[in-house]
Amino acid sequence: METEKVISLFFQVVLIALALIVSFIVVIIYIRSKRNQDITQKKIMQKDFTEQLMQSQIEVQEQTFQQIGKELHDNVGQLLSTSRMLLGLTERNLSNPPDTLLTANATLAQAINELRSLSKSLDKEWLEQFSFTDNLKTEISRINAGNDVMAEFVPVDSMPLASGEQIILFRIVQEAIQNAIKHGQPKNILIQIKREENSFCILISDDGVGFISGETIKGMGLANMKQRTSLLGGNITWNSIPNQGTTVCIYLPLKKELQ
C-alpha cells in the first residue's frame, strides 16, 4: 500500500512538474508576443512622429519661402519697379537718351521679371494653381533666361501625384537643379521622367564637375531632399562621375488609387 502511494505521488509530481514547465514556456511565448506587439506599436508611433515632424518642417520651410517670395515681390520688386518708372521718366524727358540709360532700363526690366518669377516659384499658394509639369517648365524658363546654363525638361502627360505632393516633388527637383548650378558648374541640365510599372523615376542629370561616388553626401539641402522624398514614400540617389557630371534619381512609388 505504501509503495502504491509512493508511485502515485511519483506520477503526481511528474505531471505537476510537466504542467508547470509547459505553462512556464507558454507564459514566455505570451510575454514575447505582447512585447512584439508593443515594439510594433512603438515603431508605428515613431514613424508617425517622424512623418509629422518632417511634414511640419516642410510646412515651416514653405511658409518661410512664401514670406521671402512675398517680401521680394512687395518690397524689393516695388523698389525696382519705382526705379524703372523713374528711369522711364528720365528717358522720356531726354530728347536723346544715352545708351547706358536704355540698357539700364532694359536690365532693370529683366531683373523685375526674374524677381517676379523667383518670388512666384517660392510661393506655395501660387505654385498650387499649376501642375508639377507647368511649374517645372516655368522654373526651366527662369534658369534658361540667365543664359549661363541650358536646362531641358522632357515633360509627361500627367503626374500621378496629389497637388500637395506635386509641390513637394517640385521643391526636390528645384533643389537638385540649384545644387547642380551651385556646385557642378554644368553647361546643360536635363530633367526626365521615366514611368515604370509600379513606380516612376525623375532623373536630373548635368554635365558638371561631379564628385567621387561613395563620398559621404552632407548638407542641409540634401537632407531636405531626402526628407521630402521619404515623405512621398520614395527614395533618392546620387550617381556621379568626376568631370562627367551627376545624376540625381528620385524614385517614387505609384499609389494604387492614382495608377
Add this chain to the structure above:
Amino acid sequence: MLRLYSIAEWIAFLCSILLFAKGVRKEYKIFFFYTLIVVIVEYFGRRMAIGLRIPNHLLFTFACFAFSCFYLFTIRSFLTSQSHRKLAGLFIKVFVLLYFLNIFFIQRLTEFNSYSFIFAYILLAICCTFFYIEFINKEVITPFWKEPHFFIVSGYFIYGILTALIYTLHRYFAYLKIEDTNYRAAFVKTIDIANTFLYVLLAVAFTIIWKQRRS
C-alpha cells in the same frame, strides 16, 4: 519495437542533416554530430542491456557527461549578455569538477552517476532561464516560431527539469528501499516523454534553421 522517443531521436537526426545545406551557419553543424552520437549511444546502450546483458551504466555515465557539457556549451553560445555567459561558463567548470569528484569519491563507477546529472540539469535549467530572460527582453520583433534557439532551449529545459526530477525521485525511492520493479515502468515512461520533447523540439529548431538559410 521502436519506442516513441527513438522515433523522435531519428527524426531529430534526419532533420540535423538539413544543417549541412548551403547557407546554413557553420556552427549549427555540430548538432548533426550530437544527434549522430545520441543515436549511436542509444543503439549500443540498448544492445548492451538487452542483447549482451551487460550493464550499460558506464556508457551512459560518460555519454550523459558529454551531452550535459554540450547542452551547457550550446546555451552559453546562445546567450548575449556577458554576465550570463560568464555564469554559464562558471557552471560548466563547476559541473565538470563535481562530475569528477563524484566519479572518484562518491558514486564512483559502480553505478550511474545520477548526482552529477541532477546537478547538471539544475544548472541547465538556470541557463535556460537566462536565455528566456534575454528572449523576453529583446528589443527587436522576435516571433518565437522564427527563433530556433527558443526551441532548442525549450527542449533542454523540459528534458533537463523532468530528468533531474526523475533521477531525484529514483534516489529517493532507493533511499526508501522501494523495489525498482514497482516504479520502473513509470520511470521509463517519464524519461521517454522528456526525451521525446527534447528531440521533437530539436527537429523543429533544425527545420527552422534550414528554412532561414541564406540563399
